[in-house]
Amino acid sequence: MAISKRSERETPSTAAKFRRRLGQAELNLNELKTMPSDEKVPIDVLEDCVEPRLKSLKSDFEKDANARSHSSFLGLDSKWLQTGRYQNRLAHVELMLYLIRRRSEISRNDWLKIANWQLATYRESCHRLQLSYVKATKPHAELPGVQSIRTILLSTRKAAYAQRDYVDSADIYDAFLPRNVFDHADLRGLLSSDSMDLKAREDMAKIEAGVMAQQPAFPKWCYETYIGYTPGGK
Secondary structure, eight states, X not given: OOOOOOOSOOOHHHHHHHHXXXXXXXXXXXXXXXXXXXXXXXXXXXXXXXXXXXXXXXXXXXXXXXXXXXXXXTTSOOSOOOOHHHHHHHHXXXXXXXXXXXXXXXXXXXXXXXXXXXXXXXXXXXXXXXXXXXXXXXXXXXXXXXXXXXHHXXXXXXXXXXXXXXXXXXXXXXXXXXXXXXXXXXHHHHHTSTTSOXXXXXXXXXXXHHHHHTOSOOOHHHIIIIXXXXXXXX
């Protein structure tokens, strides 16, 4: 399952290789889903985390490939599909499949490090979101609804920091727990209320979709240690 580092620019042959890797990931996923029950494969993790990420990646890749190859055929773009921006997404899927397949070989200390890194990253995200909103709305602090949103974001941040670090143990379920800043009850209620106009709700929904596409997140060392890949820029 190990994969090597890849360049940002791709050729038709490497695009074909990328498709083969997608196909292999699908095979690995299906194999894990059909293993005997005594293997104790976390099916819910596969269905909730891996399967939707792989399905979304495959759909986006094929749409992009078709659009780019069509424009090239018309002479609008002389470059073949560049798959570099998809590499991190596929590596994310491959890493999850690796961790699930080799779950009994992953040390307790590594599960602990992963879970605590995820928790720290989640706290930082909540902190960043709250500070960014305060800064962005500084000239509009007196507008209706601004202060209530600030209060909700501060509450979200405090709730994140109130979560305790994993101390003695963590397992695969802790490491595959999606942490989404938008899951805070008050913030969720705000996003579904009339306090925000339709455009703002749509924008926030897109941001949330982007956040969830990267969940559960894993530290860089996991990629390098387990699948030989160094995550790069999009």
